[in-house]
Amino acid sequence: MDDTGARHAHHDGITTQIGGTRFSVFRTGRSKSRLNFLSLLRAGCEDYVINDAALDYMRYRKVAPDVITRLAAHPKTAFASQMAWYDHLVRLRLDVFDRTLVREFSEAALWGAVRHHGMMGNTVVVSDDAGQFRIPNHALCWVHAERLLQKLMPKTPEQTRKVDKVRDQVWGLYRDLRLWKQKPSVTDGPTFAQRFDEIFGQRTRYKELGQLLTRLHRRKGELLKVLERPEIPLHTNASENDLRACVTKRRISDGTMSADGRQPCNVMFGLMKTCRKLGISFFTYLGDRLGVKGLTDCIPLLPELVAVRPA
Numbered sequence: 001m002d003d004t005g006a007r008h009a010h011h012d013g014i015t016t017q018i019g020g021t022r023f024s025v026f027r028t029g030r031s032k033s034r035l036n037f038l039s040l041l042r043a044g045c046e047d048y049v050i051n052d053a054a055l056d057y058m059r060y061r062k063v064a065p066d067v068i069t070r071l072a073a074h075p076k077t078a079f080a081s082q083m084a085w086y087d088h089l090v091r092l093r094l095d096v097f098d099r100t101l102v103r104e105f106s107e108a109a110l111w112g113a114v115r116h117h118g119m120m121g122n123t124v125v126v127s128d129d130a131g132q133f134r135i136p137n138h139a140l141c142w143v144h145a146e147r148l149l150q151k152l153m154p155k156t157p158e159q160t161r162k163v164d165k166v167r168d169q170v171w172g173l174y175r176d177l178r179l180w181k182q183k184p185s186v187t188d189g190p191t192f193a194q195r196f197d198e199i200f201g202q203r204t205r206y207k208e209l210g211q212l213l214t215r216l217h218r219r220k221g222e223l224l225k226v227l228e229r230p231e232i233p234l235h236t237n238a239s240e241n242d243l244r245a246c247v248t249k250r251r252i253s254d255g256t257m258s259a260d261g262r263q264p265c266n267v268m269f270g271l272m273k274t275c276r277k278l279g280i281s282f283f284t285y286l287g288d289r290l291g292v293k294g295l296t297d298c299i300p301l302l303p304e305l306v307a308v309r310p311a
Contacts, residue, residue, distance in 0.1 A: 001127045002239035003032055004247055007255025008262055015246050015266070016040060017239050022306045024242045024273035026266040028256075034132040035103060038110035041120060047113050048085040050077045054112030057136070061104050067094065071105070078116075085109060111135065124225060124232045139225035142174050143235040148212055162204050166213070169199045177226060177234060184230035192227060196220055242273050271302070278305050 006015040006028045014032040018025045018040065027040050050071055058068050070092055079085040089096050089105060096102055114120050120137075127133035128144040149167050154160040173195055180188055200217035204210050216223070226232055246269060256262040275282040280299060288299045 001037075001125055001133045002236050002243055003130070003132075004243045005250070006246065007250060009255075009257055013255075015243070017242050017246075019239060019242055019273070021238075022274070022277055022309050023302075024270055024277065026242075026246065026269045028262055028266055032130075032132055033103075034107055034134070035110065037132045038107055038114065038135070041114045042110065042117065043119060045113060045117060046081055047116075048079040048082070048106070048109035049112035049116040050074075050109055051112045051116055053115035054108040057108040057111045058104065060136070061108070063101075063104055063108075067101075070094075079109070124229050126232055126236055128236050129219075138222055139229075139232055140219050140222040141234070141236045142170075142177075142223065143237065145216055145219070145223060146170050146174075148216070149209075152208055152212065154206070159206050159209070162206050162209060166199065166202075166204070166209065173199060174234065181226065181230050181234075189227045193220075193224060196224060245269055245272070274302055274306070278302070278309060280305075 001016070001018055003014050003016045006013040008028060008030075011030065013028055013030050014036075015026055015028045016032070016037065018027075029036050055068055055072055058071075074088075074092065076088065079088055085106065086096065086102075089102065094101070094105070120135075122137075124137050124139050125133055125135055126139045126141060128141045146167065149163060149170065152163055154163055173192070176195075177192065180192070197217070197220075200213045200220070202213065204213070226234060249265075256265055271285070272282045275285050284295065284297050285299050285302075287295045288297060
């Protein structure tokens, strides 16, 4: 997952990319919030659902237990629209004027809807640590984590040497993880975990560096998610590459003006990137769908190709 700035109807917005090795999808909206991201994961559905996944989400977000109990005890658990969901919160006499609380409720209900429709069950979200992408089963991009070390501004030669040493250690661990992904072995997991603790748990007598290492050490599970799922990437470079086309278009033509222009633009970018990942000529694909005469290639539906092609 990744996103980039966008312009629509003379207003700033955001284009979100969701993809993998076999497909890419782009959606442009006004907000880059977690609510917007979870709405996209519903894949066109508009409902809100309170189920076990939603309740677990609220517990993870440390919502008050008595509030969770009130939501869980109500017999109605599915709501067809945002208005129906807000009406339910009012009927339960919850504080709908507390924007933070309502946001957490709504995020949980959206995640419940995603799981209710059978989506994101075993999917790992790999992101650059932007807050909107932090949902269950999340992995952190190593490149963006290391960039935090680059941003440090050491004031003495000794501090510079300490930063360089840590960066070398981080890149050494990263290279070994890349090699391990080619022939993964469960028995190597504890070794990598120990190396991670040694690097990010060391004391450097450089305050800012120590604070950053402590911060990254708390994200150990997300940085080492690859040990559980060797097929996931260690970085978000592919997402950034996909978004370059959107950035180029924004620089040339600024943005879209109407919904009738915004939606086809996102769809065409998604089709183009998906065709490339599947090894299909985008222009041949368009010619086949538009019924251009003289084409001998008949291209199956892209969802079918995405489903059968190995990851």
